[in-house]
Amino acid sequence: MLMTSxxxxxxxxxxxxxxxxxxxxxxTRACCCxxxxxxxxxxxxxxxxxxxxxxxxxxxxxILNHRLRFLGLAWDSEKDxxxxxxxxxxxxxxxxxxxxxxxLSVVGRIFDPIGIxxxxxxxxxxxLQDLWTLGVDWDSELPPKLRHKWQQWSSEAEGLTEIKIPxxxxxxxxxxxxxxxxxxxxDASKSAYGTILYLRFVTCNNKIETSFICSKSRVAPxxxxxxxxxxxxxxxxxARLAKQVSSCLKFNxxxxxxxxxxxxxxxxxxxxxxxxxYIKNRVQEIQLLSDPSQWGHxxxxxxxxxxxxxxxxxxxxxxxxxxxxxxxxxxLAPDHxxxxxxxxxxxxxxxxxxRISF
Numbered sequence: 001m002l003m004t005s006x007x008x009x010x011x012x013x014x015x016x017x018x019x020x021x022x023x024x025x026x027x028t029r030a031c032c033c034x035x036x037x038x039x040x041x042x043x044x045x046x047x048x049x050x051x052x053x054x055x056x057x058x059x060x061x062x063i064l065n066h067r068l069r070f071l072g073l074a075w076d077s078e079k080d081x082x083x084x085x086x087x088x089x090x091x092x093x094x095x096x097x098x099x100x101x102x103x104l105s106v107v108g109r110i111f112d113p114i115g116i117x118x119x120x121x122x123x124x125x126x127x128l129q130d131l132w133t134l135g136v137d138w139d140s141e142l143p144p145k146l147r148h149k150w151q152q153w154s155s156e157a158e159g160l161t162e163i164k165i166p167x168x169x170x171x172x173x174x175x176x177x178x179x180x181x182x183x184x185x186x187d188a189s190k191s192a193y194g195t196i197l198y199l200r201f202v203t204c205n206n207k208i209e210t211s212f213i214c215s216k217s218r219v220a221p222x223x224x225x226x227x228x229x230x231x232x233x234x235x236x237x238x239a240r241l242a243k244q245v246s247s248c249l250k251f252n253x254x255x256x257x258x259x260x261x262x263x264x265x266x267x268x269x270x271x272x273x274x275x276x277x278y279i280k281n282r283v284q285e286i287q288l289l290s291d292p293s294q295w296g297h298x299x300x301x302x303x304x305x306x307x308x309x310x311x312x313x314x315x316x317x318x319x320x321x322x323x324x325x326x327x328x329x330x331x332l333a334p335d336h337x338x339x340x341x342x343x344x345x346x347x348x349x350x351x352x353x354x355r356i357s358f
Contacts, residue, residue: 080167081167082166082167084117084160088109089106090157093106098147098150098151099138100131100132103124103127103128115215115217116215117314117317118196118215118307119307119308119312119317120314122192122311124153125192125219126192127150156315159314160314162314162319163314165324169199169213170211178202180202180253181200181254182255182256183197183256183330184198184238184256184258185259185303186231186234186237186238187231187261187308188233188261190220192309193218193231193233193237193308193309194215194234194309195215195216195237195238195241195305196305196323198330199211199213209331210325210326212324214245216237216241217308218237229278229279231263232268232283232286234259235257235261235264236286239257239285239289240289242255242289257295258296260297260298260299261297262297265297268295269295296337298327302327302338304323307322
């Protein structure tokens with residue numbers, strides 16, 4: 001079961017509802033070299049068929065280097081890496097304007113369809129929400145505290161050049177696969193919440209590898225919610241995103257969901273009718289999109305979605321193995337995973353306490 005077509009543009013099509021023809025055209029056009037022929041480095045694969053010279057489209061204008069753009073992002077065609085090119089963004093930010101209008105313009109110039117920049121971009125979105133909460137006018141000066149946050153974020157933006165991912169989700173693996181899993185992690189804080197998905201695959205030689213698929217981040221709503229409710233909202237976002245991703249796969253994959261919140265975990269495993277409307281509605285949808293047996297609890301230190309809820313700098317994000325490959329135990333056999341069936345507390349007793357408290 002060699003998945004030759006599991007590439008980044010497939011996620012573009014799924015998450016942004018792009019016609020497949022647009023994705024094919026965009027990548028094919030980006031592959032054209034100066035003489036109008038496709039770059040011959042096996043970059044474009046559809047199913048098990050590779051585009052040949054004879055059947056390739058001769059498109060213009062020609063491209064003279066290996067650093068190309070397609071679907072709003074940059075592509076190093078020589079190394080087959082997808083990355084965010086911040087040059088235009090940095091040029092725009094060089095105006096040194098500090099206002100709510102300008103920050104909103106900066107947010108609008110960041111196209112990150114699969115969420116590779118999530119933990120860095122969420123900091124700017126939280127800053128923008130703070131500006132709205134304080135009622136700062138569009139062109140007024142920023143309050144000193146928020147101005148410092150904006151200047152710090154701006155100074156870190158150059159580090160975006162370090163963030164790159166392989167276009168082919170399986171990396172350099174060229175063997176048949178014995179099993180494929182998708183692992184979904186979710187987390188929340190008072191400021192933001194989000195989810196991140198990983199592909200875990202085992203080759204016929206029992207080699208286990210993991211790779212980043214995509215992530216989604218959201219700013220926490222202005223209406224104050226308890227942290228367990230935010231964690232449950234993040235879990236719902238995780239289930240929705242997994243449904244989107246799984247719908248585009250042409251192979252069978254087991255899906256596992258992880259949260260570091262015991263309360264939201266027990267909500268998901270419980271009877272939705274026993275909870276208040278906010279919890280009930282979300283638990284019902286989660287149970288519709290997934291089975292409670294697919295959910296597990298993991299330690300907070302092993303939860304990569306925590307980077308979304310807390311935020312981090314671009315340089316630190318580029319060097320963070322937890323973000324790009326998930327916790328180390330994902331590369332181990334399931335026997336080494338965290339206990340998926342928590343037995344430290346009696347389920348019914350805990351659920352009774354939760355009903356009273358929340």
